[in-house]
Amino acid sequence: MSVIKSTIPALDGCQDSALLNDWHVIGFVEDVAPGALLPVTLLGRDLVAWRESNGAIHVWEDLCIHRGSRLSKGCVRNDRVICPYHGWNYDGSGQCVLIPAAPSEPPMKKAKALIHHAQERYGFIWTCIGTPAQDIPVFPEWEDPSFKKVSCGPYPFRSGYRAVENFIDPSHFPFVHAGVNGITDNPDPIAAYDVSESETGLASTEVRVTQPYGDPREVPVIAYYAYQIFRPLVAYFKKRVVISDPTRATEGNDADRFCTYLTAQIVDEVTSIVRISCAMNFATPPSDADVRRRQDLVYAQDSEIVDTQRPERIPVDLRQELHHRSDLMGLKYRSWLNAQGVTYGVY
Ligand code: FES
Ligand SMILES: [Fe+2]
Structure with a gap:
C-alpha cells in the first residue's frame, strides 16, 4: 500500500511508497539562490524550491492553497513567497502570514503551503515528498579530505532507471566510449563477478577493464570497478586505477581511486536528470x-544510446530482454527494483 501524506493534492502521479518515501535530488545547491524560486518536476509532480536569506532551503508543492496557481510564478520578498495571483504571503514554515485583501485579519491556520522535506548534502538539494523511510545514502569519500570532489551535470536522460543501469554496466565501454573507457577492436572480456545484497542496497565485487583515457589525468589505466546501488535512483562506484603506461607509472600509486556518486531525478516515467x-x-x-x-x-x-532503448520503461520482469552473466549487476538491479515495489517508470 502506498503511504501518501493527506496534504498532497495530486494523486495521479507516482504512488509507489518506495519512491515517495525516498530522498530525491532535484538540483545542485547553487541552483537556488536566496530570493529565487526554482520550479522543478519530480515523479510527475510540480514542486518549487526556494531559499531564505539565512540559507535555509525549502521545497514545496508548486501550488497555492488558495486557488491553485503556481507559486513559482510569484516572487520572494523579505523571506516570504508571494503568490502571483492574489498576493498571499507565505513564510519559511509555509504558513500564510498575510492576505492582502484583508491585511488586518490574521490568515486562517489552514492557509499553509504544501511543504516537503528538504535538505542539502553532497552538493545536491534533496527532497522527500512523503515520509522519509531512511536517510540519504552515504557518499563514502565525502568527509575524506584526501579526496577532491567535483560536481558534474546536469545530464538529461530519458529513463532514470535505464541511466542508472547504464552506470553500473561495464560491458558497453568499448563501444559507447571507444578510445576513452574501452577499445572497440579489443573489448575486454568481463570476468565473472559477484553481487551481494544488504540493507544499503547492492554491491558488486571488482570488475577489471582496460581504459585508454581512464580518468581525467588522460593516462591509460587498468581499472577495477566496484559498483553499488544504494537506492532505486542513487548509485555509486569506486574505481581502483592502475596506470598502464610504464613511462607515466610514477604519476600514480596503489591507493589511487576515482569514485562517482550518481543521482537520477525522475521527472516523470521516461524523463530524468542525472547529476553526479x-x-x-x-x-x-x-x-x-x-x-x-x-x-x-x-x-x-x-x-545518446540509452535514450534509444525500448521499451523506455525498464522491464523488471526478467523474462523480458535477454540477460547474460556479464550483466549480473543490471539483472540484480531490476529484480531489486521489483522487490522494492517500484512500479513507476518500470515495465
Ligand atoms: S491563488 Fe494564490 S493567492 Fe490566490
Ligand atoms: Fe557509459
Missing part, C-alpha cells in the same frame, strides 16, 4: 574543468 559528484585522491588532482570535460563527454555518449 566525482571523488578522486590522485597525487596531482586534475582541475575541475578537466574532470567536467571528461564527464560531459562520457555522459553525452551514454545518453
